Amino acid sequence: MRYAVIGTLLFLWACKPKPAEPPPPTQVPLTVQIRYEVDGQPLQPDTLLYTNDAENRYSITKLRYYLSRFTLTRNDGFQWRNDTVIYMDALQNPNPTLSLGEIPSGTYVKLEFYIGVYPERNKTGALPNTVENMNMQWPDAMGGGYHHLKLEGRYLVKPDSTAGYAMHLGTNAALPQALIRTSLNIQGDAFTIPLTMNINEWFRNPYVYDFNTKSYIMGDTLHMQQIAENGADVFQIKP
Amino acid sequence: MRWLIITLLLGLIACKKPPKDSPPASNNTSSPTPYTLQLPPEFPVMKIREDNPLTKEGVALGRKLYYDVRLSQGGPMQGHACATCHVQSFSFANNAAGVSVMPHVNLGYSNAFLWKGNVQGTLEDVMLFEVKDFFQVDTAYLATLPEYPPMFKAAFGSETINHKRIAYALAQFVRTLISGNSKFDRYYRGEVMLSDAEMRGMMIFFSERGDCFHCHPLPLFTDYEFHNIGLDSVFTGENQGLYLITKNPADLGKFRTPTLRNVALTAPYMHDGRFATLQEVIDHYSDHVKASPTLDPIMSHNNRDINLRLTPQEKADLIAFLLTLTDSTFINNPDFGPPQ
Numbered sequence: 001m002r003y004a005v006i007g008t009l010l011f012l013w014a015c016k017p018k019p020a021e022p023p024p025p026t027q028v029p030l031t032v033q034i035r036y037e038v039d040g041q042p043l044q045p046d047t048l049l050y051t052n053d054a055e056n057r058y059s060i061t062k063l064r065y066y067l068s069r070f071t072l073t074r075n076d077g078f079q080w081r082n083d084t085v086i087y088m089d090a091l092q093n094p095n096p097t098l099s100l101g102e103i104p105s106g107t108y109v110k111l112e113f114y115i116g117v118y119p120e121r122n123k124t125g126a127l128p129n130t131v132e133n134m135n136m137q138w139p140d141a142m143g144g145g146y147h148h149l150k151l152e153g154r155y156l157v158k159p160d161s162t163a164g165y166a167m168h169l170g171t172n173a174a175l176p177q178a179l180i181r182t183s184l185n186i187q188g189d190a191f192t193i194p195l196t197m198n199i200n201e202w203f204r205n206p207y208v209y210d211f212n213t214k215s216y217i218m219g220d221t222l223h224m225q226q227i228a229e230n231g232a233d234v235f236q237i238k239p
Numbered sequence: 240m241r242w243l244i245i246t247l248l249l250g251l252i253a254c255k256k257p258p259k260d261s262p263p264a265s266n267n268t269s270s271p272t273p274y275t276l277q278l279p280p281e282f283p284v285m286k287i288r289e290d291n292p293l294t295k296e297g298v299a300l301g302r303k304l305y306y307d308v309r310l311s312q313g314g315p316m317q318g319h320a321c322a323t324c325h326v327q328s329f330s331f332a333n334n335a336a337g338v339s340v341m342p343h344v345n346l347g348y349s350n351a352f353l354w355k356g357n358v359q360g361t362l363e364d365v366m367l368f369e370v371k372d373f374f375q376v377d378t379a380y381l382a383t384l385p386e387y388p389p390m391f392k393a394a395f396g397s398e399t400i401n402h403k404r405i406a407y408a409l410a411q412f413v414r415t416l417i418s419g420n421s422k423f424d425r426y427y428r429g430e431v432m433l434s435d436a437e438m439r440g441m442m443i444f445f446s447e448r449g450d451c452f453h454c455h456p457l458p459l460f461t462d463y464e465f466h467n468i469g470l471d472s473v474f475t476g477e478n479q480g481l482y483l484i485t486k487n488p489a490d491l492g493k494f495r496t497p498t499l500r501n502v503a504l505t506a507p508y509m510h511d512g513r514f515a516t517l518q519e520v521i522d523h524y525s526d527h528v529k530a531s532p533t534l535d536p537i538m539s540h541n542n543r544d545i546n547l548r549l550t551p552q553e554k555a556d557l558i559a560f561l562l563t564l565t566d567s568t569f570i571n572n573p574d575f576g577p578p579q
Contacts, residue, residue, distance in 0.1 A: 046489035061489070061536060129283045131348055135462045139445035139452050152536040164536030215539055219447040 027102035028191050032070070034088070034096050035196045035238070036063075043199070045091045048156060052203040054210035058155035058165065060199065063090035064136065065149040069118040070100055072184075073110040080104065085117055087132050090197075097192075105187040115176040115231050116148025122172055138170035142219055148175055149231070151202060155211045165215040167202065167227050174224035176231030184237075194239050201234040202227055271296040271394055274411075279419030281427065281458045285347045288361050291407045293414060296394040299578070301412025304405060306577040309384065314375035321369070321409070322577065328570050330501035331416060338477075339512045344500050344569070347414040349463040354494045354510040356465055356481045362413060366406035376405055418500050418569040419458065426563070427458075433563060440560025443553055449524075450547075451499075451557075453537050460499040460564065466535040467492035469528035469545060470509060477511065491533045503565045517558050525549040 036043035038050045038060075048059045068085040082100045117127065122145035127133045136147045151167040169176065184193065203209040207226040217223040271294035276285065287293060304310055308320045324340045325331040331343035341354065352358040352365035370376050378400045381387050388398035395404050423441075425431045433441065443449035445457075454462050465481045474482070474492045481490035494510045508514040514523065528538055528545040538545050549557070569575070 046487075125281075129281075131283050131459075131463070134283055134458065135456050135464075137452075137456055139457075141442050141445040142447070154532070154536060161530070162532055164534060164539035166536045166539070216447070216537075218450075 026105040026187065028105050028186050028188060030100045030103045030186065031190065031192045032098045032100060033192050033194045034098065035194070036090050036094055036199065037196055038199045043090060043094060048154070048162070050200065052200050053208045054203065054212075056155045056203075056211045058153050058211065059162075060091070060151070060153040062150055062152040063199070064088065064147075065090075065115055065151075066117050066136070066146065067098070068114045068116065068121065069112075071110075071112040072103065072108045072186075073112075074104075074106045075109050076106070078104070078106070080108075083118070083121075085121055085127060087136070089132075103186060103191075106185075108184045108186055109182065111178075111180040111182055111184070111193065111237070113178050114148075115178055115234070116169060117146045117175075119172045119175065122146060122148075122175070143171040145170060145172075148228075151199070155215075157212070163211075163215060165211045166218065168216075168218040169224050169228055169231075170218070171221075171224075173221060174228040176228040176234075178232060178235050180235065180237060182237055193237060195235045196238040197234050198236065199234070202230050205230060205233060270396070274298050274415070276415065276417070278417060279424060279458070281424075282345075282417070282419055283348065283459075285414070287347070287414070288363055291363055291410060293411050294394060296390070297408050297411040298415055300390045300394045301408035301410070302575075303386075303390065303578050304409055305412055309381070310370075310376055310405075311374050312380050313377045316374050319374075327575055328504070330418070330504045330570060332505045334506060336507060336512055339505075339507060339510055341495075341497065342501065342505055343413050343416050344418045344498050345459050346416065348459060351463060351465070351495060354480070355477075356484050356495055362410040363407055366409045366413070367402060370406045370409065371402045376402060378402065378405070381405075416569075416575055418566040420568045421500065421564045421566040423560075423563040424458075424566070434559065436556050436559040437563050439553075440556035440558070441563075443549070443557050444560055447540065448547070448553075449549070449557060450537060450540055451524075454496045454535075455499050461496045463496065465490065465493040465495055466537075467494075467531065467533045468524075469530065469534050469538055470513070470523070472529040472531045474531070480510070489533060492531060493533065499561060500564050501566055501569065503562050504570070517561055518554070521549065521554045521557055525554060 041049060043060065046059055046061055048057050050058050050060070052058065065088050066085050067088060069081060069083055071079060071081045073079050080103045086098055088096070121127065124137060124140055124144040127146060133146065136150070138145045138147050147168055147170050149167065149169040152165065154162040154164050157163045207230055209226065209230065214220060214223045217227065274293040274295045274297070276293060278285065305321045308318060308323070310321070311317050311319045324333055324335070325343050326333045332340040338354070347362055350360060358365040358368050382400045387400060391400050391404060392398045394408060422431060422433070426433050444451045454464070454466055456462055467480070471478050471492060474480070479491055481493040482488065502517065506515060508517070508520050514520050525547045530545055534545065540547060
């Protein structure tokens with residue numbers, strides 16, 4: 001019988017990698033849920049439904065971008081960071097849930113991330129070689145890396161005629177960075193941050209953007225930077 | 240002591256991961272040999288359907304079917320093989336007038352097929368359409384030809400011949416038709432230099448000046464998506480494009496972007512072959528783009544001017560660059576030609 005006890009102990013030892021260890025700090029699986037709107041209106045492709053602050057009546061035919069380097073700061077100063085780069089296609093997948101791994105529990109007061117590819121990864125060939133990433137390449141001739149954002153559509157120029165617009169952002173000089181001050185009490189079995197992109201925010205604050213000024217901005221650093229700056233608050237936490 | 244052994248045994252059983260279940264050994268049929276696709280290093284990974292892995296036997300069967308006029312026996316395409324219209328020396332297209340034959344180049348990356356997007360899915364799906372609807376292949380007839388049943392057995396495990404297996408074999412063969420060794424590729428890999436004109440053309444192609452790269456991006460020179468590039472302003476008949484399939488007015492005049500690899504070999508150009516030369520194509524992008532409500536936003540380059548307004552020099556440079564996309568090893572590769 002003594003052998004049985006020894007045996008059982010051996011058994012337990014064999015099965016358990018580390019026997020007695022203090023309970024680890026609670027790790028909470030974190031997800032982010034994305035939604036879209038245009039000042040309260042739902043996102044619908046291809047229809048001239050929306051009006052921006054410059055009074056351009058416009059449609060959306062494409063909205064593709066990256067999200068990367070989600071960073072959360074806890075009230076005690078601890079910073080948690082996830083360096084994955086996630087490809088987003090709003091018209092293809094309008095309500096995705098992104099899994100960001102596990103985060104130590106606590107109260108987090110700041111959420112930051114890039115709407116685009118963070119600088120160290122924004123180099124031609126740095127993202128996995130997929131057709132989606134290939135189609136987002138920013139040509140080497142124009143600085144290399146990837147498009148952070150492709151937002152395209154059409155807008156009314158006269159009551160009966162439209163023109164196209166293409167808000168493309170690329171290069172580290174025009175990389176939108178979102179910063180949301182908040183108070184998230186992250187604990188429990190799982191935690192989800194609901195984020196909504198209001199597309200009209202790309203065209204306001206601090207710059208009211210008028211498509212008539214410049215409807216195609218790729219390679220135009222001034223206008224790319226304006227849109228990138230406007231991008232800081234396109235996402236809000238919205239249950 | 241006995242207790243110890245028993246408990247230890249229990250422990251071993253409890254801790255040991257269950258053995259990977261191995262498929263039942265198939266003794267009577269030797270399974271087909273895996274075929275490794277050779278992709279140029281800069282090419283994306285190709286997703287391959289799990290139910291149709293590439294095998295030497297499958298590719299060989301697909302190649303034989305592709306070149307065999309008997310595939311159309313008794314059907315509406317009687318007298319044709321795939322290779323009758325998809326000719327290797329023309330990058331698996333041809334020079335015939337009318338609806339442009341689409342080349343078979345790097346097609347394994349696409350998930351939307353035909354100019355109007357009639358088929359969405361994988362290569363297997365479009366091949367099933369070709370076999371069942373276009374050729375209406377007579378499988379019973381193929382089964383009477385002595386060489387086929389053993390080849391189907393070697394590729395798929397039994398002698399059964401059906402549309403799905405024919406389509407899968409054709410998909411395997413077409414998946415191997417990889418073109419990535421043009422002068423441009425060798426330049427990209429640092430092996431050769433481009434001429435000054437080719438370099439200038441490349442800069443136009445890959446910058447906002449020409450803005451070709453958005454729809455014809457590296458390294459495949461197509462995004463496999465649908466666009467209206469302003470060939471017409473009013474759309475009737477076949478020129479309605481993707482709209483004919485989706486019935487969505489936003490898709491009027493949109494067509495699947497063709498690859499520009501080997502574009503020098505695939506005249507005439509556009510879905511209806513309306514342009515005979517690359518010069519005419521470039522003239523279109525430069526001077527003749529027509530406005531319409533579905534014109535691709537990318538075409539509004541210089542603030543609403545939908546034309547690029549290239550100089551004659553810029554046009555010549557752009558064409559010089561396009562000519563560097565011809566891959567002579569591809570069109571001469573004996574593995575892609577008719578089987579012996």
